[in-house]
Amino acid sequence: MESPTDTPTEIPTTLGEQLLLLSLDDESGAAKESAKVALAISAAALVECALADRIEVTDGRVTVVDATPIGEPALDAALALIAGKERPSSAKDWINRLKRDAMAEANAGLIAKGLVREEKKKVLGLIPVRRYPEADGSVEVAVRRRLDAAVLEGATPDERTGVLVALLHGAKLHRLAFPDADARRVAAAMETLAQGQWAATAVRQVVKAAEDALTAIIAVTVATTVVAGS
Numbered sequence: 001m002e003s004p005t006d007t008p009t010e011i012p013t014t015l016g017e018q019l020l021l022l023s024l025d026d027e028s029g030a031a032k033e034s035a036k037v038a039l040a041i042s043a044a045a046l047v048e049c050a051l052a053d054r055i056e057v058t059d060g061r062v063t064v065v066d067a068t069p070i071g072e073p074a075l076d077a078a079l080a081l082i083a084g085k086e087r088p089s090s091a092k093d094w095i096n097r098l099k100r101d102a103m104a105e106a107n108a109g110l111i112a113k114g115l116v117r118e119e120k121k122k123v124l125g126l127i128p129v130r131r132y133p134e135a136d137g138s139v140e141v142a143v144r145r146r147l148d149a150a151v152l153e154g155a156t157p158d159e160r161t162g163v164l165v166a167l168l169h170g171a172k173l174h175r176l177a178f179p180d181a182d183a184r185r186v187a188a189a190m191e192t193l194a195q196g197q198w199a200a201t202a203v204r205q206v207v208k209a210a211e212d213a214l215t216a217i218i219a220v221t222v223a224t225t226v227v228a229g230s
Contacts, residue, residue, distance in 0.1 A: 010142050011113055014072055015048055015164055016041035020106040021115065021140045022168075022176045029119060029131030033173055034103065039217055040171035041106050042098035043210035045078040046091060047163050050206035051199075054079055057209045061088035074105035091206070092213035107132055115139055147177050151189045162198035163207055169194045170211035172218055 013021075023037045024030070031037065046062065049055040052070045055062055067083040069076040078098055089097075107130075110116045116132040123129055134140070143164070150157035150165060157165060168177050169190040178186045194211060197204075 011115065011136070011139050013113065013115070013139055014075060014106070014109060015044035015160065015167065016074060016102065016106045017109045017113075017115075018139070018143050018164060019044060019167065019173075020103065020110060021143065022173075024116065024132055024134070026134040026137065026140075029116065029133035031103070031132075033176060035221070036171045036173055036218060037176075038099045038102045039095055039214055040167050040173060041102035042095040043091070043167055043170065043214050044163075045075055045098055045102070046094055046210050047167070047203070047207055048072070048075050049079050049082070050203045051159070051163070055082060055206065056202050057091065057205045058088075060090055060209070062091055062094055062206075062209075063088045072109070074102075074109060077101075077105065090213070091209040092216060095210065095213050095217065144177070150193060151178065151186060152181060154189075157193060157196070157198050159199045159203070162193060162196060163203075165190050166194040166207050166211050167214070170214035172215075 019037055019040050020031070023032050023034070025032065046055065049070070052075075054066050054068070054070065055064050057063070062082060064079070064083045067079065070079065078094075081097070082094065107116070107118070110132065111118055115134070115136045117135045119131045119133060121129050121131060146157070146161045147165065147168075149155040150161055168174060169187070174183065174186050174190060194207075199207065
């Protein structure tokens with residue numbers, strides 16, 4: 001497998017693992033925006049499969065063009081599921097289906113790569129919880145540096161950084177990547193980058209399908225939450 005890392009010295013990580021790193025509090029290991037992050041990680045698995053020339057989107061449906069394993073457990077599990085389905089489904093359907101295991105698989109990957117450690121605690125002495133504080137911050141620092149360069153400084157992103165921007169934008173996770181920046185400026189820059197030409201046409205089609213699906217799912221989730229709370 002071609003290394004998914006963006007620089008030769010960086011520990012190889014998937015886009016889903018990078019998204020999770022952005023969401024985890026470095027000290028406590030608690031995840032922020034976990035529902036949106038799970039959806040974004042699921043979408044990232046689809047895009048990773050496209051980047052590896054394993055899937056494409058045809059007539060709005062995700063189809064497998066090569067079922068050969070990629071070499072990353074979480075991605076291979078997603079690819080096997082897609083390849084095993086008798087009839088092709090939409091990106092939206094797959095994002096909803098894959099989200100169930102998305103966080104757990106990304107956490108497992110980060111633990112295996114030594115980037116976070118798992119801590120088991122009990123809330124109020126009764127409720128068991130798991131937290132994932134930082135063990136090695138080098139990858140998160142590198143990811144944030146690339147995002148800053150592309151979104152805040154106007155640098156042309158490489159393919160994987162462009163995908164990451166599109167996923168963050170589609171999932172409305174701007175604040176995870178840019179907690180201290182002007183929200184409107186960040187959203188506008190990410191919108192422009194998400195529509196850029198930083199990837200091959202086939203990959204851009206999958207990215208667009210995933211981004212649109214994320215936006216639609218989250219819009220419905222927000223609307224349902226508002227109605228339920230009124």
